[in-house]
Amino acid sequence: MIPDWLTPAIMTIVTASTPLVFAAVGEIMVEKSGVLNLGVEGMMIMGAVAAFAIGVTTGSATLAILFGALAGLLLALIFGLLTLNLRANQVATGLALTLFGLGLSALIGHAFVGETFPGLPKLDIPIISEFPIIGPLVFGQDFLVYMSVASVIFAGWFLNRTRWGLVLRAVGENHDAAHAIGHPVNFVRMMAVLFGGSMAGLGGAYLSLAYTPLWVENMTAGRGWIALALVVFASWRPGRAIFGAYLFGGITILQLHVQGFGVAIAPQLMSMLPYLATIVVLVLISHDVNRFKLSAPASLGKTFHPSQ
Amino acid sequence: MIEPRLELTAITKQYPGVLANNNVNLKIMPGEIHALLGENGAGKSTLVKFIYGVQKADSGQMRWEGKDQEVSSPNVARKLGIGMVFQHFSLFDAMTVEENIAVGILPELAKGDLAHRITEISRQYGLPLDPKRYVHTLSVGERQRIEVVRCLLQSPRLLIMDEPTSVLTPQEVRELFKTLRSLSEEGVSILYISHKLQEIIDLCHNATIMRMGEVVATCKPENETPRSMAEMMMGANLIAPERPDRRTPGPVRLTVNNLSVVSSNQHGVDLKDMNFDIHAGEVLGVAGIAGNGQRELMDALSGEVPVDAEACVIIDNHKVGRSGPADRRNAGMGFVPEERLGHGAVPEMSLWENAFLSGAQSMSLLDKGFIRNRESADYARNIVREFNVKTPGVENAANSLSGGNLQKFIFGREILQGPGVIVVLQPTWGVDAGSAAAIRQALIDLAGTGAAVLVISQDLEELFEVSDRIAVICEGVISSPRAVSDITVDEIGLLMAGISEPSSSAREATDGH
């Protein structure tokens, strides 16, 4: 027999994981091009607030999603201009992006605290969607969940099967060589950065439109940073990133359910789990220096100075 | 009349502070192998980058097969039929040979069964390559083949080769020349950039010689001698370093015992059971092709990568194998690494801070943890004066100095600390001839004061100038050192290729040296 709570629990894992999938896949693309954008948290929260604000004002989920992505993209554009065109330090600029995003989202979101959004419509195929577990899990999700899975497949295909993916990897591997061969390093990077920004924006949009669905200040609660850790965990491979995202989504939901079962552990201590798990995973992945170096894009985080 | 394949007229390029190309003219005919000769910094690279569309010129004109032509990017160059093999390979370690080639050629060419075509071309020109291998698993020579095959796949009509032989053994060089000659017979023009004179005489039909951004001469290399071309290149008569008569070597100062190091770097070379020693007053030269363990040997001797057993490295009876650089300095060692900016010196820091960097202990520039600024500056001024470093003052940053001047400063810094043992890697790489001569002289003089000197270099001429004995490093193994007087270039070449028994058939190969 399938216990009653199982299906909703699995469904919430999907909901909790989807924002991470978006943000991590976007950041993989960015890092594969050799850029380290630590502003994922800021882009996510801007996506969340923009999507929620548009959703509440217009009532249109589509517009809300589009604006969520757009907000992430605009923030990424600032990052791209600063780091690629003005050659600012990527770490500092990424941090700035996060601080700025948190501040600006709070300012914009001020007027929307307490509003609600009906959530995203879910796919509903008669009979099939009613199958136990599999039905709702595979055929009963909202559009963005399917899109997040599609984005993983797209990223994998793009990176490994297309010429532009090859060029992007080359740029991230050795930007001087790519430049010497004649590839437009900064253009490729800017495209990757903008893609990463819109994906982070989508992740944020999902949070405020489907996960909560509410606007709360600082509602990303470190998910942008966890997405960054997931990129490392996934060794920069989209397929592994979705696995990692669901693992973390699972941990997040698990700790909620353990609290629900009345286990006598303070809820604060249980809430530490996802963060502690992130640290443990990072240690496990990075302790083998050689393997780590081989999977990380070799030009990651280095500023590109086209030789004169 | 046959149109020249490439004709450059009055190319000028100004960088901040440097006139890199001044009114440069160049003409290459179909099938011609044309040498572009000059010292580091003479402007060869700038000119070539312009031809290949990597960089723009301020003024001047380029004609390609009789027509005015703008080359705005390497893609345009490739479409015209210009291929280039870079000195610093444009390769991507974490990608396969096939991917490396695909990313560097026109998209149309990359379609279809590329792997098959790679195998075919490489067979046709005797450049064996496995398309599925990852680049980081390949030797330097194999990596160069990728670059060459990448060009050949595009059926170039002009092939530019930037210092292609600095990474090859004399034997590999001969193979490469065969390929180049057969390309020339097929009508491919080749622009061959080098400062190795004998090679140019062996290979090239014509030569253009550059100095300080200008063309100073053109000649037919077959009518010249290495010496006459060197004088054109440097604009002065060559001065060979003065060497005192052969001394009787003093006591052993540096001993290397059973030194084995497993490289921590995936792409690195393991050192295997090295044994040698250097006496007081002696210069030991270590020859070898780049990437055969020179860096690892340097790291193991400098202590940047300490080794397992204390007795592996002994300086004047001090066992220092497990010590780091600071302790080894205290024991009397000095080091000059290969990379000036970022390793031997901190680019953004002033000269006096850089003097302090390695001299803190031995020149007592530290007082209870605090830096003695005035003494450090005095020390730096001393270096500048004694080693003729051209700089406005010791407050200037290291990266404001030219390569040669900074290298002199770094050598001065180490030598003035009076080391008993000094280890230097590629001492004159990218240094102007004047500074190079001064540095070599300084090394010989230092040995004259009773120090033991180890010079690791890829420049054979340099090693023959300064060394008393020469050993060869190949794949992390060092040959037993032999006196310069009884080892030939040819034997060294075979050792460099990892062939330990010299065979008589290879004897005539490098006669011209």
Add this chain to the structure above:
Amino acid sequence: MAIRLEPRSEVAQGMIYGSPLVAVAATLVSGLVLFAILGVSPLDALFTFFISPVSSLDGWTELFVKATPLVLIAVGLSFGFQANVWNIGAEGQLTIGALAGGGLALLFFEAESVLLLPAMMIAGILGGMAWAAIPALLKTRYNTNEILTSLMLVYVGLLVLSWLIHGPWKSPDGMNFPESRLFHDQATLPVFVSETRLHIGWLIALAVVLTGWIVMARHIIGFQVKVIGMAPMAARFAGFNENKIIWTALMISGGLAGLAGMIEVSGPIGKIQPMISPGYGFTAIIVAFLGRLHPVGVLFAGMLMALTYLGGDAAQIELNLPNAVTGVFQGMLLFYLLASDVLVKYRIRLAPSAPIISKTGPSK
């Protein structure tokens, strides 16, 4: 026309100090636009935000109170950032420092000893250090990126705080509010300008600035930190121990953040409550950059940033603006700073897009 970046042959010394001023000016101009968008008179708003908070002695003392934790943390972070050690978890270290120092105050609640305050300070420093020791250990032992680990520990630290004040440390006479008892006088930092909140923490911050300046400029630790940040290979060449420098940088920044936390709870707050810091640990990152990673620069930058907090409060009260405006100003300021920093290393040239070859080039 195209904008070109032309590398300078030497770093422009003037610009190192000029670019923060450019950034501040640009932020003010953007502030005008921002206020206009928010529907308030821009000039009034700027006045309220930046001038009115410091138009009285009281205002200045409040500025110093707010600047104290920012300056303390940012001096520490400057050491780390110069060494390319990116401790961005100062907020967590501050929290644990506050808990360690404050915990001592609760433990010896009835103690009447002059030693209690110094002991609390040491406990605060040790608490911050302990929290920073985790990323230090993971980085030096397991090569784990300190950015992510130190940041994750912020969330963990805040949860520890929340757990303690909801449980073991909850005040017995606090009507079930999640906060600790009010510290006794012996556990409270003395105020040195009467009738204000200005406590001796500010003097400690000034002393730290001075010490930091001397260490950075003259001591071997400062030198090593700079070398490893600019040229890690050169640091190895010189024989500096990289792991030791990473540890030092994290211990200095963690310890100072912990001290800042202890000073907050034992100074202006006087108890342990759910929100000890309005993000000082993160704002200090901006302070460090704005202050050019130089202790004296940090001092001024810290005061400027403190002003944005006061301004945010003033704008909330007088203009009914959400005080999130503070965060926006801080973020903008850092953006503009990073953008104007380009002037230090490059000259900006407006140039007609250069022709690849000028056909009219000189003919011979």
